[in-house]
Amino acid sequence: xxxxxxxxxxxxxxxxxxxxxxxxxxxxxxxxxxxxxxxxxxxxxxxxxxxxxxxxxxxxxxxxxxxxxxxxxxxxxxxxxxxxxxxxxxxxxxxxxxxxxxxxxxxxxxxxxxxxxxxxxxxxxxxxxxxxxxxxxxxxxxxxxxxxxxxxxxxxxxxxxxxxxxxxxxxxxxxxxxxxxxxxxxxxxxxxxxxxxxxxxxxxxxxxxxxxxxxxxxxxxxxxxxxxxxxxxxxxxxxxxxxxxxxxxxxxxxxxxxxxxxxxxxxxxxxxxxxxxxxxxxxxxxxxxxxxxxxxxxxxxxxxxxxxxxxxxxxxxxxxxxxxxxxxxxxxxxxxxxxxxxxxxxxxxxxxxxxxxxxxx
Amino acid sequence: xxxxxxxxxxxxxxxxxxxxxxxxxxxxxxxxxxxxxxxxxxxxxxxxxxxxxxxxxxxxxxxxxxxxxxxxxxxxxxxxxxxxxxxxxxxxxxxxxxxxxxxxxxxxxxxxxxxxxxxxxxxxxxxxxxxxxxxxxxxxxxxxxxxxxxxxxxxxxxxxxxxxxxxxxxxxxxxxxxxxxxxxxxxxxxxxxxxxxxxxxxxxxxxxxxxxxxxxxxxxxxxxxxxxxxxxxxxxxxxxxxxxxxxxxxxxxxxxxxxxxxxxxxxxxxxxxxxxxxxxxxxxx
Numbered sequence: 207x208x209x210x211x212x213x214x215x216x217x218x219x220x221x222x223x224x225x226x227x228x229x230x231x232x233x234x235x236x237x238x239x240x241x242x243x244x245x246x247x248x249x250x251x252x253x254x255x256x257x258x259x260x261x262x263x264x265x266x267x268x269x270x271x272x273x274x275x276x277x278x279x280x281x282x283x284x285x286x287x288x289x290x291x292x293x294x295x296x297x298x299x300x301x302x303x304x305x306x307x308x309x310x311x312x313x314x315x316x317x318x319x320x321x322x323x324x325x326x327x328x329x330x331x332x333x334x335x336x337x338x339x340x341x342x343x344x345x346x347x348x349x350x351x352x353x354x355x356x357x358x359x360x361x362x363x364x365x366x367x368x369x370x371x372x373x374x375x376x377x378x379x380x381x382x383x384x385x386x387x388x389x390x391x392x393x394x395x396x397x398x399x400x401x402x403x404x405x406x407x408x409x410x411x412x413x414x415x416x417x418x419x420x421x422x423x424x425x426x427x428x429x430x431x432x433x434x435x436x437x438x439x440x441x442x443x444x445x446x447x448x449x450x451x452x453x454x455x456x457x458x459x460x461x462x463x464x465x466x467x468x469x470x471x472x473x474x475x476x477x478x479x480x481x482x483x484x485x486x487x488x489x490x491x492x493x494x495x496x497x498x499x500x501x502x503x504x505x506x507x508x509x510x511x512x513x514x515x516x517x518x519x520x521x522x523x524x525x526x527x528x529x530x531x532x533x534x535x536x537x538x539x540x541x542x543x544x545x546x547x548x549x550x551x552x553x554x555x556x557x558x559x560x561x562x563x564x565x566x567x
Numbered sequence: 568x569x570x571x572x573x574x575x576x577x578x579x580x581x582x583x584x585x586x587x588x589x590x591x592x593x594x595x596x597x598x599x600x601x602x603x604x605x606x607x608x609x610x611x612x613x614x615x616x617x618x619x620x621x622x623x624x625x626x627x628x629x630x631x632x633x634x635x636x637x638x639x640x641x642x643x644x645x646x647x648x649x650x651x652x653x654x655x656x657x658x659x660x661x662x663x664x665x666x667x668x669x670x671x672x673x674x675x676x677x678x679x680x681x682x683x684x685x686x687x688x689x690x691x692x693x694x695x696x697x698x699x700x701x702x703x704x705x706x707x708x709x710x711x712x713x714x715x716x717x718x719x720x721x722x723x724x725x726x727x728x729x730x731x732x733x734x735x736x737x738x739x740x741x742x743x744x745x746x747x748x749x750x751x752x753x754x755x756x757x758x759x760x761x762x763x764x765x766x767x768x769x770x771x772x773x774x775x776x777x778x779x780x781x782x783x784x785x786x787x788x789x790x791x792x793x794x795x796x797x798x799x800x801x802x803x804x805x806x807x808x809x810x811x812x813x814x815x816x817x818x819x820x821x822x823x824x825x826x827x828x829x830x831x832x833x834x835x836x837x838x839x840x841x842x843x844x845x846x847x848x849x850x851x852x
Contacts, residue, residue, distance in 0.1 A: 260747075260751060261751075262747055281750070282747070282750045282751050283750045283751070283752075283753045283754055283755060284753075287751075288751055288752065289747075289748070289751045291744040291747065291748055292744070293742055293744050295742060295744035295745045295747070295748035297745060297748070297749075297762075297763060297766075298745075298767075299766040299767075308749070308752055308754075308762070309752030309753050312749075312752065312753045312754045312755075312758050312762075313753050353748075356748075356752065357751075357752075360752065360753070
């Protein structure tokens with residue numbers, strides 16, 4: 207992506223409630239036109255951070271700069287920022303049109319301009335023809351579109367979305383994911399979305415910040431986050447992961463020698479020197495299963511299938527290796543028929559050394 | 568088996584279809600409403616006494632209408648109820664918003680003290696009001712409607728806690744994100760209050776206002792202690808009429824009062840159900 211100007215700068219932000227730090231020293235910078243996701247388990251401080259961007263909370267320490275302007279003490283109604291709330295917060299006593307027009311009316315926009323901008327915003331979220339409906343005559347998905355149009359009509363510099371898809375059913379959620387991305391590219395507004403759903407973050411965002419107990423663990427594009435997590439928490443939180451703990455012994459010409467507790471000595475490609483306790487990790491879909499030993503240079507361990515979980519498009523195999531660890535392997539089901547391994551089968555499982563992730567303790 | 572008509576057995580929670588339950592219900596309704604029906608029926612009785620039915624007439628309604636001191640008392644009552652309701656709703660709503668919105672030292676104590684007029688015996692309130700107004704030397708003999716001031720103040724003091732209770736119950740269902748959404752869209756404090764909070768409270772405001780109105784209109788005990796000879800209200804006037812004789816004129820006046828109450832309640836319920844349609848989904852939006 208071409209280097210675009212930084213629109214949001216979060217520097218050393220802390221937020222304490224009583225003695226508890228909800229946000230514990232966060233640094234972020236988000237560029238104009240980015241679709242940025244704050245991802246983390248509940249209670250990690252992502253919503254508090256978002257509320258500080260909107261102006262509903264003020265940082266205990268640190269600064270938040272939007273468009274080069276420090277937001278210290280600027281109340282929410284005077285920030286170039288709009289928010290889509292988790293409950294949508296569509297005004298129940300107003301029609302769709304009045305809801306969308308509200309943000310323009312309170313700042314005394316001329317009537318003809320309101321009419322035009324509201325119509326444009328409703329067209330953008332495909333709600334033309336719904337202007338005179340009341341929110342209780344709309345479905346959940348439609349209400350969310352109203353909330354979206356209501357925020358977009360203000361032409362904010364930054365659009366904040368708080369768990370926007372969590373109240374929708376699975377099918378609608380997938381459709382909305384696609385639509386949100388399309389919409390964001392069309393309007394060119396910077397989106398910051400808060401979510402606990404990694405699929406949502408991976409499928410929509412340009413960059414993702416993974417948070418844990420008030421701290422940002424890693425900021426990276428989805429592909430990098432998934433394939434090269436920088437710590438055990440991120441590796442474990444994003445997707446599924448087979449993890450083994452071990453001890454780094456020595457680095458020799460790009461190969462790290464690791465002594466694992468159960469799988470013996472393993473050699474994996476690695477560049478930076480490392481010593482002491484550490485973790486090796488491999489994604490389940492990178493595992494290969496075979497009825498014979500896998501050939502060098504692949505790792506190969508014999509084992510027994512402990513459980514098979516069928517998901518339709520794919521199956522998850524839990525393999526109890528003779529050496530000890532339980533490994534999860536994911537296979538797609540590419541044909542309708544065909545024998546698949548079943549519980550109790552003896553198999554070999556392995557993976558390519560370069561698919562192994564090295565994670566410092 | 569198959570040729571039998573399909574039976575519809577009474578379910579375990581189908582109380583409405585059990586005979587004994589229906590009898591209890593019928594008994595309750597008779598007990599509650601028979602006196603009122605009798606009162607209204609005898610207001611049309613063409614007799615000076617209220618005991619035997621002698622034929623139908625509107626005479627006593629006419630008589631009540633032409634009884635100038637009764638009409639004056641009625642006008643007094645309406646005036647007091649109007650001002651008392653207006654001020655009670657404003658005061659009660661402000662109190663409700665304060666208690667819902669803010670945390671401050673002594674809040675629990677304040678809340679308890681505020682709702683005291685709901686539980687305190689009316690006779691005590693009445694005596695207290697009498698003592699208070701004589702102690703501060705409340706001026707007597709002011710021109711109408713200023714002479715109703717003392718009664719109106721007394722009515723406000725016991726009506727507004729009811730408004731507070733009703734409005735606060737309504738506020739408990741408010742989704743605070745609505746308020747934040749309004750601010751996020753550029754509204755200031757006052758605009759948020761007016762555009763988001765007041766529409767949400769509206770059913771509570773109507774119900775609370777109605778409650779205050781009826782409480783004021785038919786209050787006897789407290790009014791009795793705060794009214795002077797030139798400030799008779801409707802209930803007190805009727806009481807003094809009964810002391811001489813129970814004529815159908817009293818019935819007629821009471822029937823009018825019942826009709827007013829009925830119309831107002833229906834109106835309020837209708838307004839509330841309309842508001843409910845609009846606001847019903849705010850909780851699970």
